[in-house]
Amino acid sequence: MENTLIILGFILTLFSFLPLISSPLWWIRVLDFPRLHVAVLLTIVLAAYLIFYGAASLGEYAMVTVWAIAILNELRYIINFTPLKKVEALRNKDKNPANAFTLMIANVRMVNDKYDKFLERVLHENPDMLIMNEPNQAWHDNVCKVLDERYPYSIKKPLENTYGMLFWSKNKLHDSEIRYLVEDGIPSFYTVVELPSGNKICLFTVHPQPPRLMLNTETREAELLLVAKQAKKAPYPSIVAGDLNDVAWSRTTKLFKEISSMIDPRVGRGFYNTYNAKIPVFRYPLDHVFYDQEFRLVSLRRLEKFGSDHFPIAITLSYEPQREEEQAHPHADQEDKQETNELIEEGLEKGEKKNQEKHQNQ
Template sequence: MQTTLVILGFIFTLFSFLPLITSPLWWIRILDFPRLHVALLLSIILAAYVAVYGVQSTSEIVMVVVWALAILNELRYIIHFTPVVKVEALRTEKANPTNAFTLMISNVRMVNQKYDKFLERVLEANPDMLIMNEPDQAWHDSVCKVLDERYPYAIKKPLDNTYGMLFWSRNKLHDSEIRYLVEDGIPSFYTVIELPSGDKVSLFTVHPQPPRLMLNTETREAELLLVAKEAKKAPYPAVVAGDLNDVAWSKTTKLFKEISGLIDPRVGRGFFNTYNAFVPFFRYPLDHVFYDPVFRLVSLRRLPKFGSDHFPIMITLSFEPQREHEQVHPRADKEDKQEANELIQEGLEKGEERNQEKQNSNSQ
């Protein structure tokens, strides 16, 4: 039993410190996700060891101290998404904000066929705008009749590779584009939304590749940081939303915020975990909304599941530019900008390599 606890303690300590390595290797970056789980499990191991065997020798003292440091290392990331920390995104003080909009984001899971259950969620929530990640043609054909009747504006790109994307809006859209920023077959959307007041918002929707077995994260980092730079230079206040396949506390997300200048409504409020809906203990915040400080938060909530491995998430924002200065404005320094440019270049090169491999495979 003692040996087992020591081995487990060593493994989880390694899990805590490995992500400090700046590398796109999938087996390192995947460890950005379970920081809370590693902290909890390592705390249990430490408590069990001390309670059963005590701490007597110098080696045991060193071991327990290292375990404690590993726990603190994990907590320093996730604590920002608890009420212990001051909120980053302020709530509106208006009882009934008139210049507001509601956005619902949902990764529907391509193989999920509970189309009617999804439509129930949409009709219950009644958002002004809806982003769907992972829809294929079957999803498009099953929901478009109902949604087209309720939403006069749309951007559509269903795909059978789990990277399809659909967007519906009650608000008028301008300058809409379907773009492939890094990899062929992985689209993102850009559009300008006209609010009822006539004010305009630049919206970017994204769904980059996640870290998984034998698939590193160069292209994910590149796509997110390219969008961050575009959001910073956008002609109108920006909103970036979608399944980012990254957790809210990762170094990449932090760099994304600094480069874009956008804020995260989760900070100081909670995790709002959206994945995995099937496994209660292993859940992470992967579906995000980041926005310009000209907006004030009206509400943020996770919606009930409907058959996908992701929960939908919905946010309502109020356009209040006159109070922009009261909110946090993330800023990038020279080192941040240099790091972002290097990651973008590395990701674009990897994306070109993957595009070439796909072309060669298709030609054979």
């Protein structure tokens, strides 16, 4: 048993420190996800070793010290999403804010066919705007009739490759675009939303590729950081939302926030894990909403599942530009900007190569 604990401790310690390497390799970046799991498991291993065997020799003392450092390394990432951290997104103070709206995000999972159950969730929530990730033509055909009657404005791009996207809005849309920022076949949306008050805001929706077996993350990083730069330069206060296929505590997400100067409503409040809805033990916050400091948070809620491997999430924001100076937000330094440009360049090169290979195989 002692050898088993030592081997487990070594493996978990490796899992803790490997993500410190700035590399897009999938087997490194996937370790950004289970920070909490690694911390819990390594704590159990450390406690078991000390209870049963102690740390009498210098070597044993050094080993358990390294394990403790590895646990602290994991905790320093996830502690920001607990009540121990000061909230980043301030609440609105009005009970009935005049300029509030609700945005619902749902990765529907392309192979999921529980269309009616999804529509029940949407109709019950009745959001002002709805983002759907992963819809194919079947999803489009099964929900359009109901949603088109309720939402007069939309942007639609169903696809059969799990990267389709649909967007509906009760509010008028302007200058809407379907963009392919890095890879052909992986769209993102841009639109200007006109609120009932006449104020305009910019909305960016994204769904980049995740790290998985033999699929590195260069294109994911490039797409997220390109959107961060676009949001920073947008003509109106901006929101970025969707399935980012990245956890809230990763270096990429931190860099995204610094470049865009956007706020994360999860900080100081909780994980709001949205994936995997089917496996309670392994859940991570993959569906995100980031926004400029002109907005105040009214509510953030994870909704009931409907058959997808993602929980839907709904956020209600109040547009209060007169109070933006009260709300702190991240800033990028020169090193952040340089790193961003390098990651974008690397991702665009990778995306162009994949696009060329795809066209050659067609």
